[in-house]
Each structure stands twice: as C-alpha cells, then as structure tokens.
Amino acid sequence: MKSLLKISMAFSILAALASSSHALIQVAAVSKEQAKKLGIEVESQSAGPNHLRVVIDFKRMDALKKFDPDKYGRVELRLRDSDATVPRGTRTLFVAPLQLKQPEPGRVSVAFTARRDQVARMSVVIHLMEGLSMVAFNLELEEFVRPEQVDQPVAARSKKPAPAGTGIPAAADVKAN
Numbered sequence: 462m463k464s465l466l467k468i469s470m471a472f473s474i475l476a477a478l479a480s481s482s483h484a485l486i487q488v489a490a491v492s493k494e495q496a497k498k499l500g501i502e503v504e505s506q507s508a509g510p511n512h513l514r515v516v517i518d519f520k521r522m523d524a525l526k527k528f529d530p531d532k533y534g535r536v537e538l539r540l541r542d543s544d545a546t547v548p549r550g551t552r553t554l555f556v557a558p559l560q561l562k563q564p565e566p567g568r569v570s571v572a573f574t575a576r577r578d579q580v581a582r583m584s585v586v587i588h589l590m591e592g593l594s595m596v597a598f599n600l601e602l603e604e605f606v607r608p609e610q611v612d613q614p615v616a617a618r619s620k621k622p623a624p625a626g627t628g629i630p631a632a633a634d635v636k637a638n
Contacts, residue, residue, distance in 0.1 A: 487594055487595070487597065488599055499598070501587075503515065512574050515585075516571070516572045517572070517585055518569070519568070528569065535561075537557060537558050537588070539557075539586060540553070559573060559585070577608035580606050584600060584601045585600045585602065586598065
C-alpha cells in the first residue's frame, strides 16, 4: 500500500512539474529610431475634434520575423493609470487585444481610435514567441503620436470634390428644417 502511495505521489509531482510553465517574458522599450530599424510604422490621423485614429504597420522581418498569430503572436493596446507618480507599467487600467490585418504577405497592420487626451497614457505591445520565451516590443505612443500636430480630419484629407452637376448637395449646402 505504501509503495502505491509513493508511486501516485511521484506521478502527481511529475505531472505538476510537466504542466507548469518556466517561460520568460522579455520586454523591450522601442524608440522611434529602433522602430524604423524594426520596420514598424506608426501613423495618426484626426478622427474628429477629440479623437485620433492610430495605425501601426510592421513587416515580419528581422526581430519580428517570428511573429505568428497562430503561435501566441498578438498586438495589444494598454492604458495606464493617470497618476503621474506611479511608475510606468505598474498600474495598467486595461489591456485590449487589437485585430490583426495582413494587407500583404509578410506585413501586419492594426488600428484603433482613441481620445486625444488619453494618447500619452497608452502603449502598444507587440508579442511574439522566440523559443520558450515571449518577447514583447513596447511602443509608448506619446513618443510616436503628437495629438496637437494632427489637426486635419481624415474625411477632409481624403475627400475628393464631387464632379460638377451631379445633383448631390454638399453637407454645407443642406439647411436644417
């Protein structure tokens, strides 16, 4: 009976050790210069008077070559606490995964809309697996996006004038009843 108990305990301990994870997460802060070298592009456009649309594109090459959404690769948006006395990364209010798009093979794109006054508290983290370790590239958006410099609405930038005589009134020409 004692040998059966010893065998079952040894098996339980072995099963517990085999199922636990001993992986590491390596976090790298990414500056504008490093982002260029990694092939990461951050663009922002106005999405109204109080909001910005941020688009982040990157190529799956060099350090990001192993990014694979099927193998734990993900991009997430993080919002920090507004308390300036709290060190970065210690008080995260929320983490939201961003939907990945692949506009062309080997290229990944994510986009989101945020309030202008919240951008300084946001970061985007690109996660990928490298062996048994998770590697995270952290982009602090305040370094990449300047809300005060983005002033032209997206619609005004991409809007083409309607051909003359189409009979469709412009929004400025329509009067409220």
